Amino acid sequence: MKKLLLLLLTMTTVLTVNAQIVTPQPSPFSKVEQKVGLTDVTLEYSRPNMRDRKIFGDLVPYGQVWRLGANQNTKITFSTDVKVSGTTLKAGTYAIYAIPNATAWDVIFYTDANNGGLPAEWDDSKVAVKVNAEIYPLPMNIETFTITFDDLTSNSGTLGILWEKVYVGVKIDVPTDDMVLASINNVMNATPTGNDYYNAAVYYLQEGKDIKQAKTWIDKAITMAGDKAQFWQLRQQSLIYAKAGDKAGAIAAAKKSLAASEEAGNGDYVKLNKDSLKEWGAM
Known part of the structure; x- marks a missing residue:
């Protein structure tokens, strides 16, 4: 019993010695x-x-x-x-x-x-x-x-x-443009997928690059997707066509995107497509 009490007393002393007050840093x-x-x-x-x-x-x-x-x-x-x-x-x-x-x-x-x-x-x-x-x-x-x-x-x-x-x-x-262009060049010289064509086309649209090249790439992406082309992909196709001056093509793609976004129940894309179609005189 004395040994147990001595052990407990020793442990308590050690814990007391090692205890530290912790406070918040004034400059976290x-x-x-x-x-x-x-x-x-x-x-x-x-x-x-x-x-x-x-x-x-x-x-x-x-x-x-x-x-x-x-x-x-x-x-x-x-x-x-x-x-x-x-x-x-x-x-x-x-x-x-x-x-x-x-x-x-x-x-x-x-x-x-x-x-x-x-x-x-x-x-x-x-x-x-x-x-x-x-x-x-x-x-x-x-x-x-x-x-x-x-x-x-x-x-x-x-x-x-x-x-x-x-x-x-x-x-x-930052050197994003150099890095992306190098990546696009490498992939296009290999075996690009539909997603590669789509990503390259959208990048060219967003960064104000060769819109004719963007149009070629988005068409390949949509063709490869076939009837599985998504409403957001068709939306980008319509914007690329509009930027390229192909109003009829832009309207056709926007109508497909509108139908697909309505079917998917995506209100944001429904509005985006309707706004574009109104802007292009198709609604």
Whole structure:
């Protein structure tokens, strides 16, 4: 019995010694993953709050390098080469710093991403690109420091920085078009499927490329699908025909898409097709 009591007392002492108080971090860590075109972008940063403090020009002084957040330096990782302000950044991880000022910021992509905040010694040779970005005043305070991915297209996105009443944006261009065109070329020189023809045609339509080529590809896709052609495929065929100046062909395809979407009970495509048919004078 004495041995049991001694064991229980020892365990209690160990648990007491090892116990730790856990509290929330004042600047919580955030990890954001965003697909921009075909490029994977990962952002890692910590998010301080205003807490009734004056931020820019006070807590964050003007004219000095800032870690763009709190705690460890902010990191951004690209899965492909990208361009920022016309300068190519190779695939990999970069630290992002900023030099805030009253009317514009310098936003810096730094090749050494393993700093505990700011580098112990700043090295200009590690500045991959420095962008001068205009400030856009906001009508309200942003309490928590926030970095976003805005204005996403197939070929670009804007890294948005928001805090206090400030928004700063840095455009990042990605090589989607080169990658897609290379993929299309490789597949078309091999054995393309109906889906390959469809995807290539829609891409050409959306990106304003050779519409005659898009028309050839969409026709092949629909022919290969036969009576299994789906209403969304027929919808794209109608848009490609309209873009190519073949109004009669566009109307015919839209009517087929309308009938198929009504049968499928898809109200969105029913409306889209009816709107197009009205626009083209067929309803």
